[in-house]
Amino acid sequence: QVQLVESGGGLVQAGGSLRLSCAASGIIFSLNVMAWYRQAPGKQRELVAAITYGGRTNYADSLKGRFTISRNNAKNTIDLQMNSLKPEDTAVYYCNARTVTTQTNYWGQGTQVTVSS
Numbered sequence: 001q002v003q004l005v006e007s008g009g010g011l012v013q014a015g016g017s018l019r020l021s022c023a024a025s026g027i028i029f030s031l032n033v034m035a036w037y038r039q040a041p042g043k044q045r046e047l048v049a050a051i052t053y054g055g056r057t058n059y060a061d062s063l064k065g066r067f068t069i070s071r072n073n074a075k076n077t078i079d080l081q082m083n084s085l086k087p088e089d090t091a092v093y094y095c096n097a098r099t100v101t102t103q104t105n106y107w108g109q110g111t112q113v114t115v116s117s
Contacts, residue, residue, distance in 0.1 A: 002026035002106045004095040009111030012085055016115075020080040022095030022108060029053070033098045034071060034078045038091035038113075045094070051078065085115045 008020040020036065035050035049069035050058045057069055068081040082089065095108035 002097070004097060004106055004108035006093065006095045006108045006111040009093060009113045011114045011116065014085060014087055014115055014117050016085050017081070017083045018085065018113060020082070020093055020095075020111060020113070022078045024076045024078075024095075024097055027097055027099065027106065029073060029076045031099050031101055033100060034069075035096040035098070036069060036078075036080045037094045037096055038089075039094070039110075040088075040091040043091075048093070049080065082113070085113075087115045087117045089113065090115050 003025045005023045006020060008018060010018060012018050030053045033050055033052050036048040037045050038048050039045040047060055048063060049067055051069045051071045053073060055071065059067065066084045069078065071078045091113060092110040093113050094110045097106040
């Protein structure tokens with residue numbers, strides 16, 4: 001059974017930082033590109049950042065320089081360090097795993113991030 005369990009969300013003031021974590025189980029971690037997506041109320045889910053097994057990263061253009069994705073292949077975890085948070089970063093953040101051999105997507109339950117002004 002595949003499980004992606006997010007943690008670390010919460011309420012923070014504008015300008016603050018949060019670190020999200022995602023623990024994966026039930027997948028072959030080395031075969032998965034891991035990513036964070038987010039969905040704000042009334043908006044479509046969007047890619048925040050992705051990272052391959054080898055550590056290659058991809059970020060949404062608007063978030064480069066503020067957010068950093070990292071991966072621990074020994075622990076089957078990924079993190080998202082979010083700095084200089086803005087109210088528009090308020091969203092539910094989802095952990096995603098995409099298996100490269102089958103293009104199957106797995107999703108976590110999501111964690112709420114709220115940035116107050």
